[in-house]
Amino acid sequence: MLTVPGNSSRGKYNDLADEKLVSLFKETADSSIIAEFYTRYSHLIYGVCLKYLKNDSDSKDALMHVYEKLFIYLKQYEIANFKSWFYSVAKHHCLYLLKKRKEYTYEENIIVWKSPKEFVEFADDITLTGQCLNEDKTKQLFNAIEKLNEEQKICIDLFYLQEKSYQEIQEITQFTFKQVKSYIQNGKRNLKILLSEYYNNE
Amino acid sequence: MNNSSNHRHFSPSGCLTSEAINLYIQKKLTDKEVRKIELHLTDCQFCSDAIDGLIISDNKDFETTLSEVRDKLFPTDQKKFNGKTININKKSNRIRNIIYLSIAASISVIIISYLSIISINNSSKNNSLLGIEEFENKKSESPLTESTFKDSSNNKKEAQKTDTKNSQGSANNQNNIDRIEIINKLLKTDSEDEIILSDYSSELSDNFYTPEIINTQPSDDNNIVDGNSVEDYKKMEELPASSNGIIAGYSVTKEKESNDKNTQRSNKSSGQNPNSAGSTKTVPSFSLSYDADENEVSPAGLDKYNAGDYSGAITYYEEYLHVYPDDAQAQYYCGMSHYKLKQYNKALELLNKVVSNKQNHFYQQAQWQIAQIYIETNNTQQARKVLNEIIDEKGTYLNNAIEAVNNLENQ
Numbered sequence: 285m286l287t288v289p290g291n292s293s294r295g296k297y298n299d300l301a302d303e304k305l306v307s308l309f310k311e312t313a314d315s316s317i318i319a320e321f322y323t324r325y326s327h328l329i330y331g332v333c334l335k336y337l338k339n340d341s342d343s344k345d346a347l348m349h350v351y352e353k354l355f356i357y358l359k360q361y362e363i364a365n366f367k368s369w370f371y372s373v374a375k376h377h378c379l380y381l382l383k384k385r386k387e388y389t390y391e392e393n394i395i396v397w398k399s400p401k402e403f404v405e406f407a408d409d410i411t412l413t414g415q416c417l418n419e420d421k422t423k424q425l426f427n428a429i430e431k432l433n434e435e436q437k438i439c440i441d442l443f444y445l446q447e448k449s450y451q452e453i454q455e456i457t458q459f460t461f462k463q464v465k466s467y468i469q470n471g472k473r474n475l476k477i478l479l480s481e482y483y484n485n486e
Numbered sequence: 487m488n489n490s491s492n493h494r495h496f497s498p499s500g501c502l503t504s505e506a507i508n509l510y511i512q513k514k515l516t517d518k519e520v521r522k523i524e525l526h527l528t529d530c531q532f533c534s535d536a537i538d539g540l541i542i543s544d545n546k547d548f549e550t551t552l553s554e555v556r557d558k559l560f561p562t563d564q565k566k567f568n569g570k571t572i573n574i575n576k577k578s579n580r581i582r583n584i585i586y587l588s589i590a591a592s593i594s595v596i597i598i599s600y601l602s603i604i605s606i607n608n609s610s611k612n613n614s615l616l617g618i619e620e621f622e623n624k625k626s627e628s629p630l631t632e633s634t635f636k637d638s639s640n641n642k643k644e645a646q647k648t649d650t651k652n653s654q655g656s657a658n659n660q661n662n663i664d665r666i667e668i669i670n671k672l673l674k675t676d677s678e679d680e681i682i683l684s685d686y687s688s689e690l691s692d693n694f695y696t697p698e699i700i701n702t703q704p705s706d707d708n709n710i711v712d713g714n715s716v717e718d719y720k721k722m723e724e725l726p727a728s729s730n731g732i733i734a735g736y737s738v739t740k741e742k743e744s745n746d747k748n749t750q751r752s753n754k755s756s757g758q759n760p761n762s763a764g765s766t767k768t769v770p771s772f773s774l775s776y777d778a779d780e781n782e783v784s785p786a787g788l789d790k791y792n793a794g795d796y797s798g799a800i801t802y803y804e805e806y807l808h809v810y811p812d813d814a815q816a817q818y819y820c821g822m823s824h825y826k827l828k829q830y831n832k833a834l835e836l837l838n839k840v841v842s843n844k845q846n847h848f849y850q851q852a853q854w855q856i857a858q859i860y861i862e863t864n865n866t867q868q869a870r871k872v873l874n875e876i877i878d879e880k881g882t883y884l885n886n887a888i889e890a891v892n893n894l895e896n897q
Contacts, residue, residue, distance in 0.1 A: 327504035331536025
């Protein structure tokens with residue numbers, strides 16, 4: 285690994301977009317670029333590793349491994365959306381390790397966990413849609429909310445309509461943090477599906 | 487204020503900064519800031535998963551963890567020189583030094599070998615002249631015969647006997663025989679130890695003989711021992727082909743029996759030999775083997791192993807073997823890591839892969855380690871079997887294996 289002399293190189297790259305840094309790395313192989321990616325995303329990669337691997341030591345190793353791979357992958361691959369791609373690299377690395385530990389298997393292309401995992405929003409296709417609900421369409425929205433299951437309905441109502449925080453929703457509903465987040469995300473996804481059906485039928 | 491908190495909490499890519507996550511977990515944000523972050527979490531799977539992991543972790547000071555990993559990935563060593571701080575990369579300096587040393591060593595080897603060849607050539611020419619004179623003096627006393635040079639597999643000492651049968655051939659043949667014997671005597675070293683230069687014997691002059699190549703079979707009665715018709719010329723092993731690039735090393739090996747074609751030189755080791763159990767009498771060689779395809783990746787696994795992080799090394803090497811399943815070094819160190827963790831079955835599985843090919847660089851170490859595992863797990867029969875193989879092959883661990891077999895028999 286090459287030297288990154290303190291933080292003095294950060295000024296060179298900290299204003300550049302991720303994709304610009306990727307193409308610069310292909311030309312120069314400057315390890316300061318990897319260091320910049322480390323500054324930007326290491327806490328997120330570490331968090332993702334913690335979520336799947338569940339312990340500090342394995343997550344540290346996985347974090348290191350993912351960044352070591354970056355030196356090679358950035359040279360090899362064309363990357364359109366660095367953030368999404370990097371997230372999927374980390375996630376797939378964690379899955380690979382979990383598969384080695386036999387924590388899950390594939391059955392008909394669906395992941396089956398050895399022990400029940402609640403509220404894991406799991407999809408092989410990792411996309412960050414960034415789409416927001418259109419809250420002005422009130423009537424369709426309330427109709428759609430009514431069609432959600434009870435937990436999702438409550439959390440969507442408390443979070444979006446009453447603008448409660450996760451903490452407050454936890455206190456009201458006695459759901460865990462993870463449950464609250466999951467109900468909101470799943471509820472939002474279902475609402476999007478329902479609302480798009482409404483718009484298609486109009 | 488709003489803009490500055492936005493700037494602190496969201497990176498240019500739109501994701502949460504580590505400061506934002508830290509404050510969010512510690513519940514040190516205002517309601518507005520919390521709202522902003524939580525709205526982002528509903529849209530960003532990356533940040534959402536990260537926060538999930540960081541919240542459930544026992545390690546609340548994750549920034550320290552990130553600094554530690556950063557220091558490992560991008561090591562720096564600051565030193566003061568003339569009042570200025572200079573950052574020196576220890577690891578790249580070390581690698582650079584190793585490369586320079588190995589290049590210097592290779593050049594030295596070539597020069598020394600060249601000089602040796604020249605000097606031996608010169609001495610052989612001088613000796614041949616001496617031989618003729620001696621022959622003239624001894625002619626009437628004890629003529630030598632061609633039977634001295636009959637072929638046999640382990641009889642280099644017999645080749646040096648001074649049988650005195652009459653030769654059946656012309657005077658020329660007799661001259662050649664005498665010449666050879668005299669050269670042998672002049673070149674003869676201690677009978678217990680012989681120095682062998684590896685890898686260059688095929689380039690030696692036809693007039694150069696070592697004691698060990700005297701076991702020749704005369705091609706016919708009229709041309710018995712001629713430098714150009716030597717048949718049983720001992721050929722040194724070529725460097726085995728492998729997926730790794732090897733910078734040729736030079737080894738000086740003390741052997742007791744040099745006629746064994748299966749004798750393996752000790753000039754193929756790379757990295758450290760982690761198994762210090764048992765001493766060897768081999769002069770250690772220096773050669774650098776590097777993986778030309780993944781020269782940034784492989785050392786990291788070895789670093790973990792050397793640092794005692796065997797679980798980490800296992801994870802690393804298993805990933806590596808997934809891509810390069812036949813890499814002997816990875817198989818060996820992964821196996822050793824399992825051994826260190828007392829996962830003997832897995833260790834044996836990997837080490838047996840290494841020994842499946844005798845050309846592998848870690849063949850001997852793996853073979854010895856397998857024997858060690860069998861001894862430690864009281865699998866005496868298997869241990870004995872492997873130790874006998876080591877003894878038969880007369881490799882680096884010959885003496886260690888003999889000692890181990892004796893210990894087993896005394897139990």
